Amino acid sequence: MKSFRVKFLPLGVESRVAAGASVYDAALTHGIQLRGECGGLGSCGQCVVKIDAGACPPTPHASITPDRERRGYRLACAARVEDDLVVFVPEESLLPSASVDYAAVVLSEDDRKRDRALAGVEPSPPLNLPPGIARPLGLALDLGTTTVVAEFVNLRAGNCVSRAAAYNRQLSCGTDIISRITYAERPGGLEWLRGLALETINDLLARLMEHSRVGPGDLIIAIVAGNTTMVHLFLGMDPSGIRLGSFTAAHTRYPAIPAREAGVKIDPLAPVMFAPGVGSYVGGDVTAGVLACRMHECDEVTLFIDAGTNGEIVLGNREWMMGCACSTGPAFEGVGIASGMIAAPGAIEEVHIRDLDAAPRLGVIGGAPARGICGSGMIDLMAELFRHGIxxxxxxxxxxxxxxxxxxxxxxxxxxVRTRGEDCAARDIYLNDVDFKKLLRTKAAIQAAIRTMLKNVELDAREIGRVVIAGRLGEAIDAGNAIAIGMLPDLPLERFDYIGNGSLWGANLMLLSKERGVALEAIADRITYLDLSTHPGYMEEYVASLFIPHTD
Amino acid sequence: MLLPATDVIYYTTIMNNSGASAINTVRIGNTSSEGGTRAFSIEVGGGNCLPFHHFEGTIPHRPVIAWEIPDVRPDDWCDTVKGPYLDFLGDPLRWARCVVDEKGARLICLDLRGARPDRENRSAAQSVELLRSILKSVPVPLIIRGPGPGERQNGVLTACAEAAQGERCLLASAVAEEYKTIVAAAAAYGHLVVAETPIDVNLCKQLNILISDLHFPADRVVIDPLTGGLGYGLEYTYSVMERIRLQALSGDGMMQMPFINFVGPEVWKVKEVKVPEQKEPQWGSRAERGVLWEISTAVALLHAGADLLVMRHPEAIAVVERTIDGLMKKG
Structure with missing residues (x-):
């Protein structure tokens, strides 16, 4: 096979690349991570590079002006290697490591709500506890599109030992599910994504083991709750069936496999089990959340909202349940937002504006100084600025x-929100006009999904007895503010309940109780899947929701 | 035209509740008693039933056609539609006088396309000068169409609004991304505003809410739902206009504005009015084809609820005027 020499500047690294490969992929082999929200589809226009030597035909895109095109600027994902090339990588095309910090963060173990949910669960793990280990631990893993959260649970006592979160390293291969799937369809893409998922997880585990002073051998079981795509990628299964309309080739049930085979660095023989899913876009993370909020046991109608990168919504009670998913984007998890960050120490989770001239009053996780703003803070900020006419x-x-x-x-x-130096902030913390538009689209996707779902079952919003909000938005989500911007239905505040990371809780319950695991299987069987991507009314509801609070 | 099932249901409901709500009456142009210099003013809208359904409500005002007058030589117009105006291409003042004096135009639409940076790049002062001379020698009410979205739009329309203070002109167009300056200018100098949104019921209502949030009176707003010529997406506009109108008649105050459709600019750019006979002999005479295209587009939009039509060809305008006469006859 023919190959060419490709040199990357300013790093100066060089290698032979097979003819026809994209410059983007060639860069990746050197660990040069180019930006690319679209995952290399040629649509986002972020991976612009300059060809300093060698022939490379133009790659038309709106982000490259004719003048820049003449000077050799190309889209790395569209440019093919058909000649010896010298490629200059401008800094703005590199994935900014500062804005996405992949390092794992240990989170607070104090979580009263979680303890309340787990109270009354007599530990009866789905495997026999070996007598030789003093403190047998289980791993609960929430495998999200944007964020991955891991928790060590004491299988005898039932308490949380430690918990940590990190951004999913797959973010460099597209920020939403569809771009991940298209990335996996490239040669070698699936293996690459699986490797990134394992890197993220094993880094988290290393950090937690160090923090809790335990070894891999102490972890004797793992439960993974993740959306359908993430589990496919984690297991190295081809996810391309997921986006292929109604004939879904997606798997929603997965057998337990030994950790050694899964590539997770815990006891090599520990079983890795998975929360079962419902459909292409309603996965095990959602069923786990439903288990945690006990919708399947209640008479009153519950609305469960998991506001992640994919917004998932389940409506129902002990007799019926219906689930749907909408694409919300990673904004609420801080990705793609000027000063956005994950709900971790330093994140602004509350914003109050009384006087427009003064600095807003903030609630910061773990106390000041603030480093960025997380989902709940963004919702507060939108509502407050809207109230004040800004x-x-x-x-x-x-x-x-x-x-x-x-x-x-x-x-x-x-x-x-904060200028550099104000309250010891190390840099300016702000949201710009584009960020607010992204947040508006995020809230509109959730709002439209709720409205479409209610219309579909001919239920008035007032008949909802309880609204359960899950996700990684931050504990401080203010339902009043979320109602003010239209994201949540206008109901009395006492009907709202924020349960935090529902998928992690569900995974916890599965770790601690064999019965709950069985109940989870039943939940997955009973949720009716409503496909919004082919629903005729959804798009119209979405446009009507791109307004604060709503066009009606 | 096929109606989607939901519209049929709405339609039946309206039939039973007709008379509940009406479209706003919008008056264009101020006479001397109203603080302007126009010879007469024009009222559109006011109906409380679907277009031309005289049997279930009242339609106090007929739809009105505005003649399009470009401020510079319209080199991009095709020969068919340039033909009738050959004597005054590039002389908008004489052009406007001719259509008013000889063709009986009661409303003109001054198109300030020459101010576009990619065209003649005329300054706001040049646009104002032309507007002043037209106001002086042409007595009919006026629609002023700016050069289109972009930084030039605000400057030109604001300057024109000031120069035409008190004349109650219709300024086109405010869009969701850029509406405040135009609405403020219309409010300050006593004009009306066209609210333009891209063929969507919700976006249309959103812009109307945004404009009313600026305390601009609803009876000084006209909706442009955007349209294509016949064969170029006209049916989308048709059903969107229908849905807006049905919602307006069932009492939604943020939808009760009359409609304007810029028919001429859309029709005269489509392939079917331009291709010569030699190339497509089975399409028939190019001249007739173009005129028919403008007529069909305009008449379809009238049935969807158009209150104002901006048109180009005198023959097409004459036929559509006669059609309106017929449609306005009761019984």
Whole structure:
């Protein structure tokens, strides 16, 4: 097979690349991670590189002006290697490691709500506890598109030993599920993604083991709750069937496999088990959340909302359940937002604005100084700015309004939550106009999904007895503010309940109780899957929801 | 035209509740008694039933056709539609006088396309000068169409709004991304505003809410739902207009504005009006084809609820005027 020499500047690394490979992939072999929200489809236009030597035909895209095209700028994912090349990689095309910090963060173990949910669960793990180990531990793993959370659970006592979160390293191969699937369809893509998932998980485990002073051998079982795509990628199964319409070739049930085979660095013979899923976009993370909120045991109608990168919604009670999913994007988990971050120490989780001239009052996880803003803080900020007329109904910053905290950064109008130095902040913390538009789309996707679902079962929102919010938005989510921007249905505040990371709890329950594991199988069987991507009314509801609070 | 099933259901409901709500009456142009210099003013809208359903409500005002007058030589117009105006291409003042004096135009639409940076790049001052001379020598009410979204739009329309203070002109167009300046100018100098959204019921209502949030009166807003010419997506506009109208008549105050459709600019750019006979002999005479295309598009939009039509060809305008006469006859 023919190959060419490709040299990457400014690093100066060089190698032989097979003819026809993309420059993007060639860069990856050197560990040069280019930006690419679309996962190399040629649509996002972020992976621009400059060809300094060698022939390479133009790759038309709106992000490359004719002038830049003449000077050799190309899209790395569309440019093919058909000649010896010297490629210059501009810094703005590199995946910014500062904005996405992949390092695992140990989270607080204190979680009263979780303990309440687990209270009354007599530990009866789905395997016999070996007598030789003093403190047998189980691993509960929430495998999210954007965030991965791991927790060590004491299988005898039933308590949480430690917990940590990190961004999923697959983020570099596309921020949403569809771009991950298309990435997996490239040659070698699936293996690459599986490797990134394992790296993320094993890094988390190493961090937790160090923190809790335990070894791999102490972890004798693992439960994974993840969406259908993430589990496919984790197991190295071809996910391309997931996005192929109604004839879904997706697997929703998975047998237990030994950790050695899964590639998870715990006891090599420990079984790795999976929460069962319902359909292509309603996976084990959702069924686990439903188990945690006990919808399947209640008479009253419960609305369960998991606001992750894919928003999943389940409506029902002990007699019937219906589930659907909508694409919300990773904004609430802090990705793609100017000062966004995961709900971890340093994240602003609460924002109160009383006086527009003064700095807003903040709630920061673990106390000041703030490092960024997480989902619940973003919802607060939107609602407060809307109340004060700084944010329009269509999510645009009102540049004309006299507010000293409105400024400009990188050519975009922004609202400054904290300026550098204020309350010891190490840098400016702000959201810009594009961020607010992203948040508007996120809230609209969830709002439209809820409205479509209610219409589908001909239920009035007022008949919902309880609304359970799960996800990694942050503990401090303010239902009143979420209602104010229209994301949640307008119901009395006492009907709302935030349960935090529902999938992790569900995985916990599976670890601690064989019975709950059986109940989870039944839940997966009973949820009726509503496909919004082919639903005729969804798109219209979505456009009507791109307005604060709603067009009606 | 096929109606989607949901519209049929709405339609039956309206039939039973007709008379409950009406479309706003919008008055264009101020006479001397109203603080302007127009010879007369024009009212559109006001109906409380579906278009031309005289048997279930009242339609106080007939739809009105505005004649399109470009501010610069329209080199992109095809020969068929340039033909009738050969004597005054590039002389918008004489052009406007001719259509008013000789063709009986009661409303003109001054298209300030020459201000576009990619065209003649005329300054706001040049646009204002032309507007002043037209206001002086042409007595009919006016629609002023800016150069289109972009930074030039605000400057030109604001300057024109000031120059035409008190004349109650219709300014086109405000869009969701950029509406505040135009609405503020219309409010300050006593004009009306076209609210343009891309063929969508929800987006249309959203812009109307945004404009009313600026305390701009609803009876000074006209909806442009955007359209294509016949064969170029007209049916989408048709059902969107129908749905907006049905919602308006069932009492939604944020949908009760009259409609404007820019028919001429859409029709005269499609392939079917341009291709010569030699190339497509079975399509028949190019001249007739173009005129028929404009007529069919306009008449379809009238049935969807159009209150204002901006048109180009005098023959097409004459036929559509006669069609409106017929449609406005009761019984």
């Amino acid at each position: 944010l329009d109904r269509n999510g645009a910053l009102n540049a004309g309004s006299r507010c000293p905290r409105l400024a400009e950064r990188d050519g975009h109008p922004v609202y400054l």
